[in-house]
Amino acid sequence: MAPLPDHRPKHLSVGPLEAEILAIVWELETVTVKDVHDRILADPDRELAYTSVTTVLNRLTTKGWLLCDKQNRSFTWRPRISQAQARALQAYEQLNQFLAVGNADVVAAFADSLDQASVEQLDAIAQRLKAVRQAREEK
Known part of the structure; x- marks a missing residue:
């Protein structure tokens, strides 16, 4: 993306x-x-x-x-922005709206109901976030 x-x-x-x-x-x-x-x-x-x-x-x-x-x-x-950038912005906004629910139990229940492919995708995202943050800290 x-x-x-x-x-x-x-x-x-x-x-x-x-x-x-x-x-x-x-x-x-x-x-x-x-x-x-x-x-x-x-x-x-x-x-x-x-x-x-x-x-x-x-x-x-x-x-x-x-x-x-x-x-x-x-x-x-x-x-002014590409179609891919627009999709990224819309996904970012949707994620923020979902997280704005603010109730960890609701978010956890949602995550628990995901299929295995979605769980693997979330794990890959978490790993990528760790790598980006680690690279940022090393600078």
Whole structure:
């Protein structure tokens, strides 16, 4: 998994259309409104106003997911973080929310109900954490 990025979007939550457009931006790397609009309308069962795409791109920029570049009178958008970094951030937030339960018995009961593959994965994570902390202490 990718490391946590230095930049974090102001709002991690995105709606379905925002998520769809964000996926297009990650795929194409740099987009115009027309690029995104054409991609969405490639599905004959879809309808979406050009201005709606502009609104969503601007909203994703305000939330901190995208950067907007202006060249003359045209605008392009590009991601501020990669898709892998976004997944890492979302996993980090979900883990923090789970641990915020604060009740060790609840966390232990959950961990006790995991299958063997999950337990092995948790053991591997614990070993990796130990190695990272030990390396940090040695510096």
